Amino acid sequence: MATACPEEAIESQSELINEQDAEAAKIFSSPDFISKVEALTNLPSISKEEKRLADSLSFNITLLKKMPLEEYLKARKAFSKSNEMWRKFKETNQFSEWLPYWKECIAYARKIDKLMMKEGMESPYDSALDMYEPGERSKDLDRIFEPIKDCIKTLLPMVLEKQSRFPKSEIKPYSIDKQRQLAYAILSWEKYDLSKGCMRESMHPFTTDISQNDTRITTNYSVSDWRNALYSEIHEAGHALEFQNKLQEMYDNYLESANTAGICETHSRLYENIIGRSLEFMPTLKKLCAENLDPSFKEMDIMDFYRLINYVEPIANRCDSDELTYSLHIIIRYEIERDLINGLIECEDVPVIWKNKYKEYLGVDVPNDREGCM
Known part of the structure; x- marks a missing residue:
């Protein structure tokens, strides 16, 4: 749909x-x-x-x-x-x-x-968390997220200052056809089996597993920045590989979704960040970009390419954010969702709260609800 x-x-x-x-x-x-x-x-x-x-x-x-x-x-x-x-x-x-x-x-x-609240749960949101990550409680996440939030907010201006010492590489616009060609090249490298899957476009990228032989992914292209779709494709293929490589007996016994949401996300983030943004991966990615996007990538210095891929810039869009600021996007969503489910705020309050948190945590002015809470 x-x-x-x-x-x-x-x-x-x-x-x-x-x-x-x-x-x-x-x-x-x-x-x-x-x-x-x-x-x-x-x-x-x-x-x-x-x-x-x-x-x-x-x-x-x-x-x-x-x-x-x-x-x-x-x-x-x-x-x-x-x-x-x-x-x-x-x-x-x-x-x-x-x-x-x-x-x-x-x-x-x-x-x-x-x-559905159980004994020991302190809020309705604990019950919501338990559906996706059994045993997880909001007080545990608060204890984890607070120091992460403070650390990134302190680290961010230092990173931006150091980054400014290097010339910023130009982000050239590329057609969707060119980006799609690169997408299939990266999916092939990642060993996503297209005989058991497919890729389509959607407003928000996602992965859905119908069966072991049918695991589909979607992407969303931006003509102005080819990196956005590329890393969503690496991410979603990471999800898909989990399902494509599960044993048939797990599907036969309805155990294909037995992993928690947190475990499921580790597969996608492993490919997207630990591998996909690493210096060791850059020669491979640069070669794929030269072959499928623009031959000029072949002549680009590897460290310039590495900085281009890992460029840090606070923005309003979580899906297109860099690895450093990404966690702040997650924490903002968590804090709003927690307070919303616990009845501390109402749906009508969310647009303003959203914009205020983005300004406070990331220094970003969210231009509208489409690029904000929606």
Whole structure:
């Protein structure tokens, strides 16, 4: 739906998804299914992956015991609708038009998070975190993020000053066709198997795994800066490689998503930053750029190319940010999401809070909601 679904078909597709949600809810409410999940949970020899699957299934079972089916389906539809409307209204920078859909989405999220709170959790947001990173608590993230935030804010002006001693390389514009050619070259280098996947364009890059033999990625091109799409492609292919290289038995036993969100992100960030931005990788990348983007890269000094790839510049867009400032983008989102789910702020407050945090943490003036909270 994010890449090829016609606009007029979105509503009917959403209805089909809602019908599938209803069928899934019947299964999760079935006494026979519940007893089988309980039996799996109580196995003395249960593996970590099986326990992760059992916990995921138990979450839906418990939620449907606490929330009426009709309300559960309304919540699922609200989440889907909010995402659809976000894509529509982000394009035209109409936060106020998207707001009612988002408010309904957040209202249901708050209710579900409160219903699913466990002993030892201090806030609804702890419940939200637990869905993606079992055992994680916001107080733990606060303890991690605060020193990181302070360190980067202190380090950033020092890096910018030192960086200014070197001439800034020109970022030439390249056509989407040229960038696409480079994209497929980098995917080939990364060993992303295109016989079991494909790449398309979307507003926001993502990876989706349909099966072991069907793992798809998307990208988003910018004619003015070829680096943006390139590193989103390296990132998303990192996600895809995790799924393409899992054993068939994991798919056979519904364990392909057993990893937590944090573990899943390590694969993409490994390729994007640890490998993709390293000095050791620069000769390979420079060669690929010369062959697929512009022959002039062949003559470029390797250290100039390295600085071009790793240029530090605070900007409003997380996806296009450099490795140093990226973490501040994440921390800003975390702080806003935490306070939103815990009811300390409302959806209407987010645009102003967003702009204030970007100014305080990154020194960036966010020009509009499209480039900000949307």
